[in-house]
Amino acid sequence: MTPPADHPALPPSKIGVLLVNLGTPDEARAPAVKRYLAEFLSDRRVVEIPPIAWQPILRGIILNTRPKKSAHAYGQVWTDEGSPLAAVTRAQAAALAGSFGPDVLVDWGMRYGNPSIASRLDALKAAGCERILVAPLYPQYCAATTATANDKAFAHLATLRWQPALRTLPPYYDDPAYIQALKDSVEESLARLEFVPDAIVVSFHGMPKRTLELGDPYHCHCQKTARLLSDAMGRELIVAFQSRFGRAEWLGPATDTTLATLPGKGVRKVAIVAPGFSADCVETLEELAIRGRESFEGAGGTHFAYLPCLNDTPGGIQMLQTLLRRELAGWLASA
Numbered sequence: 001m002t003p004p005a006d007h008p009a010l011p012p013s014k015i016g017v018l019l020v021n022l023g024t025p026d027e028a029r030a031p032a033v034k035r036y037l038a039e040f041l042s043d044r045r046v047v048e049i050p051p052i053a054w055q056p057i058l059r060g061i062i063l064n065t066r067p068k069k070s071a072h073a074y075g076q077v078w079t080d081e082g083s084p085l086a087a088v089t090r091a092q093a094a095a096l097a098g099s100f101g102p103d104v105l106v107d108w109g110m111r112y113g114n115p116s117i118a119s120r121l122d123a124l125k126a127a128g129c130e131r132i133l134v135a136p137l138y139p140q141y142c143a144a145t146t147a148t149a150n151d152k153a154f155a156h157l158a159t160l161r162w163q164p165a166l167r168t169l170p171p172y173y174d175d176p177a178y179i180q181a182l183k184d185s186v187e188e189s190l191a192r193l194e195f196v197p198d199a200i201v202v203s204f205h206g207m208p209k210r211t212l213e214l215g216d217p218y219h220c221h222c223q224k225t226a227r228l229l230s231d232a233m234g235r236e237l238i239v240a241f242q243s244r245f246g247r248a249e250w251l252g253p254a255t256d257t258t259l260a261t262l263p264g265k266g267v268r269k270v271a272i273v274a275p276g277f278s279a280d281c282v283e284t285l286e287e288l289a290i291r292g293r294e295s296f297e298g299a300g301g302t303h304f305a306y307l308p309c310l311n312d313t314p315g316g317i318q319m320l321q322t323l324l325r326r327e328l329a330g331w332l333a334s335a
């Protein structure tokens, strides 16, 4: 039956999957980094200082000093496909395309910068997706990452007259598929090394300690991931937290201090892995693989290896397929 003119025909109903990661500058140059940091560090889920006190510090000091330093760090890891974080997230979406059948479209977006969550939700909706699974790619829940990604998606829905149905991917810090993928990836990377490490450091992104006291489960999620990985591998792992920012106390022990003290304790060969990052990025490739190595070797370490994230490896993609298929199951069954 032909619909009346004021009710245009819609494309057939589809399902969308939107992979979401943190975000990254458009270029490895200070002005682009400044734009990105201004948006990121103005998020009240990330910096929980009242704006009246924080914005003068951010605009008056941090955005005048940090972009240049960070742009240098980005410059050291930038690729032909752009920022590693964007390149890997794009590759993950491409590798997942078609995994769930022809009626499930897979796209990707960033919480800060481009492509924005709003623009990709609009694109999925325009392509006929009436149901969208938003998948923040953070294994460990944190209000500063998972919650703010979901907030942003729902805030965009608040602007729409005709909303798609939305669901979100829960954290997967203890999911057997995630732990198995990590174990396989770490063991494959270790097998390729030309040395046997005395110790393996597991480095998670840090957070202000106060967030743990306020009830954020992030620290517990990180510890559980590390314990399960340690059990699966049958060996001890050293847990540490990286990327400290600002003057407040952060979760510890700090990765840089840990790396600098290990040689003094007889650990001269080390491997380091960052299971909280679903994609390699400036925090892993520059902070760990470059500066971490400098700290360790500067303190007398002789062998250092950074083990890559799951990224778009076959094992990483298979793990994402398992997690996403589980969330899509109800929708696929009713399609």
Ligand SMILES: C=CC1=C(C)c2cc3[nH]c(cc4nc(cc5[nH]c(cc1n2)c(C)c5CCC(=O)O)C(CCC(=O)O)=C4C)c(C)c3C=C
Binding pocket: 022, 023, 024, 025, 037, 046, 047, 066, 070, 083, 085, 138, 142, 144, 145, 205, 206, 207, 208, 218, 243, 245, 276, 277, 280, 281, 282, 283
């Ligand atoms: C208050 C500051 C910050 C908090 C809190 C924070 C939490 C947090 N971040 C990630 C993951 C990533 N962070 C990345 C970069 C990055 N993080 C901060 C600050 C905080 N992060 C800054 C200032 C930067 C930019 C780089 C720099 O200037 O040092 C990235 C990489 C982005 C990229 O472009 O490659 C990721 C990923 C998590 C998981 C987390 C809390 C659990």
Ligand SMILES: [Fe+2]
Binding pocket: 205, 243
């Ligand atoms: Fe961060």
Ligand SMILES: [Fe+2]
Binding pocket: 243, 282, 283, 287
């Ligand atoms: Fe960093």
